[in-house]
Amino acid sequence: MTRVLMKGNEAIAEAAIRAGCLHFFGYPITPQNEIPEYFSRRLPQVGGEYVQTESEVATSNMIFGAAGVGVRVMTSSSSPGISLMSEGISYLAGADLPVVIVNMMRAGPGLAGILPSQSDYAHATRGTAHGDFELTVLAPSSVQEAVDLTILSFQIAERYRVPVMLLGDGMIGQMMEPVEFPELEVGPPLAADDWALTGCRGREPRLVSSLYLDPVELNDKNYERYRRYALIRDKETRFDTYNCDGPYDVLLTAFGVMARVCMSAIDELAKEGIRVGLFRPITLNPFPEDACRSAIARAKRVLDVEMNMGQMLVDIRLAARGSHDIDFIGKCGGLTPSVEDVVERVRVHLAAIRAEER
Amino acid sequence: MTRVLMKGNEAIAEAAIRAGCLHFFGYPITPQNEIPEYFSRRLPQVGGEYVQTESEVATSNMIFGAAGVGVRVMTSSSSPGISLMSEGISYLAGADLPVVIVNMMRAGPGLAGILPSQSDYAHATRGTAHGDFELTVLAPSSVQEAVDLTILSFQIAERYRVPVMLLGDGMIGQMMEPVEFPELEVGPPLAADDWALTGCRGREPRLVSSLYLDPVELNDKNYERYRRYALIRDKETRFDTYNCDGPYDVLLTAFGVMARVCMSAIDELAKEGIRVGLFRPITLNPFPEDACRSAIARAKRVLDVEMNMGQMLVDIRLAARGSHDIDFIGKCGGLTPSVEDVVERVRVHLAAIRAEER
Amino acid sequence: MPAIRVAGDKCKGCELCCVACPQKIIALSDEINTQGFRYARVVDAPRCIGCGLCAISCPDLAIEVYAEGTVYQFYSYH
Amino acid sequence: MPAIRVAGDKCKGCELCCVACPQKIIALSDEINTQGFRYARVVDAPRCIGCGLCAISCPDLAIEVYAEGTVYQFYSYH
Amino acid sequence: MNTTDVLFAGFGGHGMLLAGKLLAQAAVNRGLQVSWLPAYGAEMRGGTANVTVCMSGSRVASPYIEHPASLVVMNTPSLLKYGPKVKKGGLIVINTTLAREPWTREDCPVLSLPAGDMAREVGAWKSTNLVLLGAWAGYTGVLSRDAIVETIEEQFSMKHAVMNANVAAFDTGFRQGATARPAPGMANEVDSRTLDRGNAHLDHRTAR
Amino acid sequence: MNTTDVLFAGFGGHGMLLAGKLLAQAAVNRGLQVSWLPAYGAEMRGGTANVTVCMSGSRVASPYIEHPASLVVMNTPSLLKYGPKVKKGGLIVINTTLAREPWTREDCPVLSLPAGDMAREVGAWKSTNLVLLGAWAGYTGVLSRDAIVETIEEQFSMKHAVMNANVAAFDTGFRQGATARPAPGMANEVDSRTLDRGNAHLDHRTAR
Amino acid sequence: MQKIFSHPCSMIEDPLHYCPGCTHGIIHRLVAESIDELGIRERAVGVSSVGCSVCTYKYFRCDMFQASHGRAPAVATGAKRCRPELILFCYQGDGDLAAIGTSEIIHAANRGEKITCIFANNAVYGMTGGQMAPTTIPGQRTSTTPAGRRVSQDGFPLPMAEMLASLRTPGYVARVSMHAPSEIIRAKEIVRRAFLHQVEDRCFSFVECLSTCPTNWGLSPAESLKWIEREMLPYYPLGELKVPDGKTGDEDEHN
Amino acid sequence: MQKIFSHPCSMIEDPLHYCPGCTHGIIHRLVAESIDELGIRERAVGVSSVGCSVCTYKYFRCDMFQASHGRAPAVATGAKRCRPELILFCYQGDGDLAAIGTSEIIHAANRGEKITCIFANNAVYGMTGGQMAPTTIPGQRTSTTPAGRRVSQDGFPLPMAEMLASLRTPGYVARVSMHAPSEIIRAKEIVRRAFLHQVEDRCFSFVECLSTCPTNWGLSPAESLKWIEREMLPYYPLGELKVPDGKTGDEDEHN
Numbered sequence A, B: 001m002t003r004v005l006m007k008g009n010e011a012i013a014e015a016a017i018r019a020g021c022l023h024f025f026g027y028p029i030t031p032q033n034e035i036p037e038y039f040s041r042r043l044p045q046v047g048g049e050y051v052q053t054e055s056e057v058a059t060s061n062m063i064f065g066a067a068g069v070g071v072r073v074m075t076s077s078s079s080p081g082i083s084l085m086s087e088g089i090s091y092l093a094g095a096d097l098p099v100v101i102v103n104m105m106r107a108g109p110g111l112a113g114i115l116p117s118q119s120d121y122a123h124a125t126r127g128t129a130h131g132d133f134e135l136t137v138l139a140p141s142s143v144q145e146a147v148d149l150t151i152l153s154f155q156i157a158e159r160y161r162v163p164v165m166l167l168g169d170g171m172i173g174q175m176m177e178p179v180e181f182p183e184l185e186v187g188p189p190l191a192a193d194d195w196a197l198t199g200c201r202g203r204e205p206r207l208v209s210s211l212y213l214d215p216v217e218l219n220d221k222n223y224e225r226y227r228r229y230a231l232i233r234d235k236e237t238r239f240d241t242y243n244c245d246g247p248y249d250v251l252l253t254a255f256g257v258m259a260r261v262c263m264s265a266i267d268e269l270a271k272e273g274i275r276v277g278l279f280r281p282i283t284l285n286p287f288p289e290d291a292c293r294s295a296i297a298r299a300k301r302v303l304d305v306e307m308n309m310g311q312m313l314v315d316i317r318l319a320a321r322g323s324h325d326i327d328f329i330g331k332c333g334g335l336t337p338s339v340e341d342v343v344e345r346v347r348v349h350l351a352a353i354r355a356e357e358r
Numbered sequence C, D: 001m002p003a004i005r006v007a008g009d010k011c012k013g014c015e016l017c018c019v020a021c022p023q024k025i026i027a028l029s030d031e032i033n034t035q036g037f038r039y040a041r042v043v044d045a046p047r048c049i050g051c052g053l054c055a056i057s058c059p060d061l062a063i064e065v066y067a068e069g070t071v072y073q074f075y076s077y078h
Numbered sequence E, F: 001m002n003t004t005d006v007l008f009a010g011f012g013g014h015g016m017l018l019a020g021k022l023l024a025q026a027a028v029n030r031g032l033q034v035s036w037l038p039a040y041g042a043e044m045r046g047g048t049a050n051v052t053v054c055m056s057g058s059r060v061a062s063p064y065i066e067h068p069a070s071l072v073v074m075n076t077p078s079l080l081k082y083g084p085k086v087k088k089g090g091l092i093v094i095n096t097t098l099a100r101e102p103w104t105r106e107d108c109p110v111l112s113l114p115a116g117d118m119a120r121e122v123g124a125w126k127s128t129n130l131v132l133l134g135a136w137a138g139y140t141g142v143l144s145r146d147a148i149v150e151t152i153e154e155q156f157s158m159k160h161a162v163m164n165a166n167v168a169a170f171d172t173g174f175r176q177g178a179t180a181r182p183a184p185g186m187a188n189e190v191d192s193r194t195l196d197r198g199n200a201h202l203d204h205r206t207a208r
Numbered sequence G, H: 001m002q003k004i005f006s007h008p009c010s011m012i013e014d015p016l017h018y019c020p021g022c023t024h025g026i027i028h029r030l031v032a033e034s035i036d037e038l039g040i041r042e043r044a045v046g047v048s049s050v051g052c053s054v055c056t057y058k059y060f061r062c063d064m065f066q067a068s069h070g071r072a073p074a075v076a077t078g079a080k081r082c083r084p085e086l087i088l089f090c091y092q093g094d095g096d097l098a099a100i101g102t103s104e105i106i107h108a109a110n111r112g113e114k115i116t117c118i119f120a121n122n123a124v125y126g127m128t129g130g131q132m133a134p135t136t137i138p139g140q141r142t143s144t145t146p147a148g149r150r151v152s153q154d155g156f157p158l159p160m161a162e163m164l165a166s167l168r169t170p171g172y173v174a175r176v177s178m179h180a181p182s183e184i185i186r187a188k189e190i191v192r193r194a195f196l197h198q199v200e201d202r203c204f205s206f207v208e209c210l211s212t213c214p215t216n217w218g219l220s221p222a223e224s225l226k227w228i229e230r231e232m233l234p235y236y237p238l239g240e241l242k243v244p245d246g247k248t249g250d251e252d253e254h255n
């Protein structure tokens, strides 16, 4: 396996192709344009199909059609484009279609800016659209992890027949890092034998739909889907910790690239013998609540660091169950909390802890 | 003041007109069609303007234009239509425009069904779209309250320059109840003297925009907006309780019409001398967390009742801060938890409490 | 002799067949079918020419047309 | 005698004025302006006929046209 | 007056929503608290059309009633669907013109009348719903005849023919209801009904 | 090798992103962990174009660096913006062909060179970026000349003229960097630099 | 006796849920008959939209999608691009296709997606209770134009077929009507041609079908047919508006 | 000396942020000049869209909206319906108007909104780095059509002006180009007319302006003008495609 220096966006596209995704539908938007551009070059080479759509609304419905005929399919966009897909995502979930959607977040709300941001956490993890459903959301913190999670996204999507979102801050799309691709080359064909619309030769006609005229049926269907979500929660919840083996006074919580800023801060403080832990959810939904709770339980103080106004705080607070007040550093609009910001705030907490102890 | 028997949808439209909203833009969707239909009849009579839009996407941008020139404006839709407005709502919030959006929720996800539901709680209160912003959300439980909250919605929207959502389950739109309208007749003109686009005669040109090219400016703008949200939280948070004066073993939590189902259950149990309390948030966002916490603190058990898969549970759990596990009754897809369902579950809890006491 | 058969329970009594029939031999019965509609029936069967215009016009696919021997078609449908 | 004035610091050196000028009397200087571009200037001022085509073609509104006395316009612009 | 409720059930076009609305409006006119909650069908043509009307002297809590205190049905499908849901002891009013199959519930008073035929008899072809409303009102006495008739007159003041037909239909039903001793079950066990039959201050009625 | 980082800053078209990419690729070729993080501008034409390259023998934690360990700037605006942000003791490499105004920081070694002119001198008009990269590499010794030159050759193997010009530009910069004693500040206080100058197992270089 | 007209195989036999006299049912039949005749049922995939025909999927005996409001052509595009061997058709109403779905149909047509779109234009939003559609006729009363559509306010009816015909990308665009047996016969042939263009992998095809909505028009089914003829035809002229270069269906057969 | 040509008052004097030779700047000027000449600056409200011209609001000295991608005509509709005394104009690129915003422009035109839309068609998504637009020319290489736009895959360029002209609702629809001074002069008059139709409360007006994108076309500004002429004109014929009944602007002046 060779290490290739690659932009996150391109690495994601290549990873998807290695996972056997030969169909991509998308509409341009910064900062993810390298994804469609890469697909537009590569897919014709591997016998796939790249379609530039007329809008993100159309995109979300095209992948509905593509997944419905049982092919592996992906799209990507960035924040405002993802908002436009809201209704479509609800339909995808309602029709139990496996698709992978990449969101390279940029600053919001509205047009706002194109600089990196993490301000779609809430939209991705809660209330993506109308109706009862959940989006499985994975957040990579390095280009290599973006590759790995892209492949995992397809696996989860297909295993549980759910739409999956890969949620990156703009940074991870634009950043280059060396990556290794697993030698899947082309993934196994999607197992859609019993539901995909492939023409009804030799079998009863099939239906891909989110419409249920009978409320009892719809209620049952929702409960069945939530049982699948529970399975995902059981089997697929992922997280990472850093420096959490020993004792620590302060726990940092962060996701995506922000977690690496926190790691640098931790390293910085470690030079002075100060021990700080880090909890990083990899699956933002399902959120690794129990693991987070254990990590919190061992800390005196908890500091959440995000490139937004505190959207993951809800999940950290739910995990804490009131045991800790959660402090927060948030910058948005394209600003990034720095190593220095984190170090400084940790020192404030350490001072307070010391004062309390006295 | 006379009491008129009116459908919720029509009462909302009339209340808006009384509040001085003479402009309505909307696209048909069940179960809120009486709103646009009412406006289409009434607005020409009062010198207003009814515009039937080509889609909900267009709608959300038309009200952007209308609010931007400083007029009071409203739209309404139902779940899938509201999802399509996601991007537009983010722009409205980002440009600080006061508008009122009605969502008469129907069952989801996807097309699902048109029966009443509460399954857009999460979309309304969290992660309505990309970016950091919040929607102020009000949930009426009677037609009279729908009238009152419609008027309040305009007041909040204009006072704080935010989009406000009136969130009703389909029932409240279709139901008739006697209502009284306050004699506002026509509300005072909107105070938009210092920001609305009215032509730059005698002043500098103005801009209505959500774009901030400088990240520092955008960051500051977001913080400024969140200070306004904090003000709303301080001044506008509203809730209701029922039967919470005396002691109670079980607390019910519910919003909208479901709270009235709970009230019937409470009355039913009261006949046997069983005391059960009810906490009903009126502002779903900002959620009355402190009041909810106090109500929870006095109960042994908490039972949340919703017409969805448990979307308000997040807020109840946050309020509880881990002090109670929250039990839940949820039906969705157009099914409604009944008085009997609630009574029965309360009995289970009472039995458990008694068992514990022994 | 050509003939039509109306599936009484699929008929919704819309009378489009009555309008379409060049022989004007279809009318609604006074009876009500399982769907609650008065349904179409032929009132003067011998005059049916088997043209099929009734069937073509029926939105509810309630009419079948039968013919014996050679059928002359005045228009091409199938 | 008509003349043009190029706002050197607004010019981006695109040469569209040079192309448009029927007298071919505009060229880029070798100097660089504050924006970092070689900018347009008139190389043979006396031959300017004040037609304004350069100004009309400039995407950066960098050109003003001046004339003395009566101006004959061969096209209507304003 | 305690809270009571009634479910009107039929198909679209049967006018059950209107019957419920007239009742609700009459109750509002008499100062009651009221809710009128239709169960609208899926975005489809035809199908069932039902409405639950709750009335109360104080406050209507839940407008959504799983087990209604009384039921007025137009046809067999509605009867089969909702008949079993009525509260024990609740009144069931059946239009036997359309619901011909024998049906009964031992624990409820059942008032069967050929409302369709009765409407035709009084020349009010399209007012079967009003006959049924009249029967329900006559039997339960929740609202007086006058209260409802005034409302009918008010609502149809622009269409005199319809108004007269509706009043006639209502009256023929009302008479039937007021004098009926419904079979089977607890026809005479008036107390087991949750309805409070003679609330004078609400009803202003002169005679039952 | 410890982690180190360098910020390349200039305007769009100056090739600073490319300089960073060549460095990053060279580091990858030498088995290092690397991140290359551009600061892309708003959706607008022109403007700044910067990239931060982090290199480490073990693992790059934060790719986002507020205070870089070294800075390579193409022009005045970039210098004014990022010069003050460099870590105390960090190296600052300045292209005086475009950044002509005198500028200094007392607490950093500053290596000023007329990279634009030098590029032209070796016939590589468009390779000012490579001169600057060379100077940085020569001075810091983080990667050997060969490591970077091999990468240049590899990346431009299809365009020989460009390749040769780039190598020439790099070399002229490298020589300058390797021999420079930058003014002012701690030109000789090599230890104060966070860069580890002579990491033999990584660099394979024969001579400094 | 020989059965010379009956139910097409590609439709199930259950009763349709449409109102009496609603010509959605006829259009369905034309589609099913075309599928039968071309022998493509086993590779046909239909896309039902949101409108009264939302349940179309129940009636066709082939694989079906139920798409979101207005987006059926996007769904069909996604499916067709991934499995070109399938025959994709959309069935959409005028609210669906000419209002919220304007963009999707235009771009599918303009990209030349090899799909077949059947467009039931009944000048009104049937399912939601008869609101004005972009295709509503001037003066027509609807639940949101109580005084009739005013051209000064709402413009003229949107001519979808003409707009699609104005595109340069080759395609087949036609308008037919259900208002008389002769038109239905003509429509039958045109719907079949539309499918044929896809079967022969030629181009995008689109058939606008003028259809009734007796319920929301407040007319009897028979009056509704006359209403199409009198009110709709002036705005919606019938015929083949566009045929792909050199291939106009069996030209000899019909003019 | 008399100044016979200079900066219009309705534009600020700061440098524009466009690439050298990008004709967005010329189109801006035409708009500003028209506003000046009609004396409507103090009641003009512009709507800038999302594309390279996203900052248009910085350049016009009048009230401005910044609208979401593609929806400027909806924003303008909302504003105009509420304050008909204002003069609303949109400034949109081809990605914005002809892709994501297709529906909004068509319906604004079809309802006959009294707004003026200026459409800068440069056959590419400029701002996002030169991806294919619906208006891209067959064979044109873009960052998402590395082998050039293939008609079989992506269809022909979308003729927005023709499509809008096919609507029955009265309106003013024209196409102009920036590729030569003579065309700019013609364009100037047409843009003015478009505004005039609004000022005189007549109808919707739309001007498609063929514009360059030297950066993403990979051509010099001068070559770009030639490219418009050679590559774009065959697909985008210039002229007034539609004029409102009985009122065609100063017809005598320009054919």
Ligand SMILES: Cc1ncc(C[n+]2csc(CCOP(=O)(O)OP(=O)(O)O)c2C)c(N)n1
Binding pocket: B027, B028, B029, B030, B056, B080, B081, B084, G050, G051, G052, G053, G069, G092, G093, G094, G095, G096, G097, G120, G122, G124, G125, G126, G127, G128, G133, G213
């Ligand atoms: C996003 C969204 N908006 C609105 C609706 C509501 N809706 C359902 S059907 C319909 C219109 C149907 O009209 P048409 O397409 O003309 O079909 P018809 O019923 O007339 O056959 C609308 C607006 C919806 N389901 N989804």
Ligand SMILES: Cc1ncc(C[n+]2csc(CCOP(=O)(O)OP(=O)(O)O)c2C)c(N)n1
Binding pocket: A027, A028, A029, A030, A056, A080, A081, A084, H050, H051, H052, H053, H069, H092, H093, H094, H095, H096, H097, H120, H122, H124, H125, H126, H127, H128, H133, H213
């Ligand atoms: C919803 C949404 N999707 C995509 C984008 C990204 N985006 C910004 S500008 C643009 C296209 C611009 O192209 P065009 O309209 O042709 O303008 P030009 O830059 O060519 O002048 C796109 C796709 C966005 N901002 N919002």
Ligand code: SF4
Binding pocket: C003, C004, C020, C021, C022, C023, C024, C025, C026, C042, C047, C048, C049, C050, C051, C052, C053, C054, C055, C065
């Ligand atoms: S086949 Fe022809 S003649 Fe016979 S009933 Fe039908 S329409 Fe009339």
Ligand code: SF4
Binding pocket: C006, C010, C011, C012, C013, C014, C015, C016, C017, C018, C039, C040, C057, C058, C059, C060, C061, C062, C063, G021
């Ligand atoms: S056309 Fe069909 S549904 Fe209508 S009356 Fe005739 S047989 Fe019955």
Ligand code: SF4
Binding pocket: D003, D004, D020, D021, D022, D023, D024, D025, D026, D042, D047, D048, D049, D050, D051, D052, D053, D054, D055, D065
């Ligand atoms: S005014 Fe005419 S002649 Fe003079 S420089 Fe400009 S283009 Fe040339």
Ligand code: SF4
Binding pocket: D006, D010, D011, D012, D013, D014, D015, D016, D017, D018, D039, D040, D057, D058, D059, D060, D061, D062, D063, H021
């Ligand atoms: S056209 Fe304008 S910007 Fe271009 S070179 Fe001439 S003066 Fe400069």
Ligand code: SF4
Binding pocket: E045, G017, G018, G019, G021, G022, G023, G024, G052, G122, G126, G127, G212, G213, G214, G215, G216
């Ligand atoms: S409402 Fe109209 S379109 Fe819908 S089924 Fe009835 S008649 Fe047909």
Ligand code: SF4
Binding pocket: F045, H017, H018, H019, H021, H022, H023, H024, H052, H122, H126, H127, H212, H213, H214, H215, H216
């Ligand atoms: S990218 Fe193209 S459209 Fe955008 S400013 Fe540059 S030349 Fe103009």
Ligand SMILES: [Mg+2]
Binding pocket: G051, G093, G094, G095, G120, G121, G122, G123, G124, G125, G126, G133
């Ligand atoms: Mg319709």
Ligand SMILES: [Mg+2]
Binding pocket: H051, H093, H094, H095, H120, H121, H122, H123, H124, H125, H126, H133
């Ligand atoms: Mg463009």
